[in-house]
Amino acid sequence: MTILVLGGAGYIGSHTIYELIAEGYDVAAADNLSTGFKQALHPQARFYQLDIRDQAALNALFAQEKIAGVIHFAAFSQVGESMTDPLKYYDNNLAGTISLLKAMRQNNVNNIVFSSSAAVYGEPQTVPILEGDPTQPTNCYGETKLAMEKLMYWASQASGLRYVALRYFNACGAHPSGQIGEAHNPETHLIPLVLQAASGQRQKIAIFGNDYPTPDGTCIRDYIHVCDLAQAHILALQYLMAGGANNVFNLGSDVGFSVRQVIAAARQITGQPILAEVVAKRPGDPARLVASSAKAKQILNWQPQHSSLDEIIASAWKWHSSHPTGYVD
Numbered sequence: 001m002t003i004l005v006l007g008g009a010g011y012i013g014s015h016t017i018y019e020l021i022a023e024g025y026d027v028a029a030a031d032n033l034s035t036g037f038k039q040a041l042h043p044q045a046r047f048y049q050l051d052i053r054d055q056a057a058l059n060a061l062f063a064q065e066k067i068a069g070v071i072h073f074a075a076f077s078q079v080g081e082s083m084t085d086p087l088k089y090y091d092n093n094l095a096g097t098i099s100l101l102k103a104m105r106q107n108n109v110n111n112i113v114f115s116s117s118a119a120v121y122g123e124p125q126t127v128p129i130l131e132g133d134p135t136q137p138t139n140c141y142g143e144t145k146l147a148m149e150k151l152m153y154w155a156s157q158a159s160g161l162r163y164v165a166l167r168y169f170n171a172c173g174a175h176p177s178g179q180i181g182e183a184h185n186p187e188t189h190l191i192p193l194v195l196q197a198a199s200g201q202r203q204k205i206a207i208f209g210n211d212y213p214t215p216d217g218t219c220i221r222d223y224i225h226v227c228d229l230a231q232a233h234i235l236a237l238q239y240l241m242a243g244g245a246n247n248v249f250n251l252g253s254d255v256g257f258s259v260r261q262v263i264a265a266a267r268q269i270t271g272q273p274i275l276a277e278v279v280a281k282r283p284g285d286p287a288r289l290v291a292s293s294a295k296a297k298q299i300l301n302w303q304p305q306h307s308s309l310d311e312i313i314a315s316a317w318k319w320h321s322s323h324p325t326g327y328v329d
Contacts, residue, residue: 005017006052007075017042019231053092061103067109094148105159119142123136128254164236165247169224172316173313176318207278209285229251255290260276
């Protein structure tokens with residue numbers, strides 16, 4: 001039986017496929033390549049270039065493959081863009097998921113693991129954040145992810161669908177082989193931006209505010225290695241296939257690092273000075289976002305193996321050093 005990975009040519013999807021194949025799974029990948037890269041796909045994964053909003057193409061895929069479970073990454077994820085073009089995000093993230101659930105129901109495929117986001121919480125009331133904390137998104141991207149969770153819930157009440165929603169924090173790092181890694185255009189994530197400064201692709205890194213109520217005045221975030229995230233998706237799928245109930249899990253490192261700590265670690269690992277400049281705060285940036293992953297560790301037996309900030313940055317630097325322009329030749 002086959003595992004279908006939607007958004008399989010993207011950052012987290014491609015790493016999950018590598019982990020699935022390393023564990024002996026048969027994998028089919030689907031992606032419209034709007035933000036993913038065909039070069040990121042594992043050569044043993046069968047690839048279907050399609051958009052999940054294309055119901056006919058999805059139905060044909062499900063008819064061709066004997067799918068035992070679905071891992072769903074096919075969503076737009078740029079917070080800023082979601083605020084300027086909310087219709088694009090609802091159309092892709094929510095309408096695309098509706099098309100997917102229709103195809104699953106039609107083909108009697110009931111198990112799905114999908115990427116939600118820490119953005120569903122909005123401004124946290126307490127830290128570390130627990131799964132039962134209020135969900136009050138402060139941007140359209142987070143709102144679409146929360147809507148996807150609610151869609152899964154109501155679909156499960158009406159049919160045999162069973163789902164796990166994984167709310168993860170700052171995905172980072174790269175595959176230890178250096179073959180695949182993080183590549184976005186435009187790039188908005190801190191660690192690759194810092195490494196672009198280390199490699200000379202940008203002159204300096206911007207620090208958005210230095211007067212937050214944190215030890216060094218800069219924002220603190222929870223960074224989780226992409227391979228640990230990939231393993232969590234596999235464990236969640238195994239949990240469902242073993243009869244586990246619908247569930248929601250945070251995925252993080254349980255430890256926060258400030259912007260200045262990330263830059264300092266990158267300077268040490270790369271040996272480059274990495275110029276940094278403090279600029280104005282961004283509206284809506286919480287001072288501290290750190291997850292409690294106790295539930296995932298207890299129920300899924302998830303144990304992150306790469307949670308050291310140095311290891312995360314070193315793996316990312318290995319990728320960026322050998323692929324300075326990402327997947328672009």
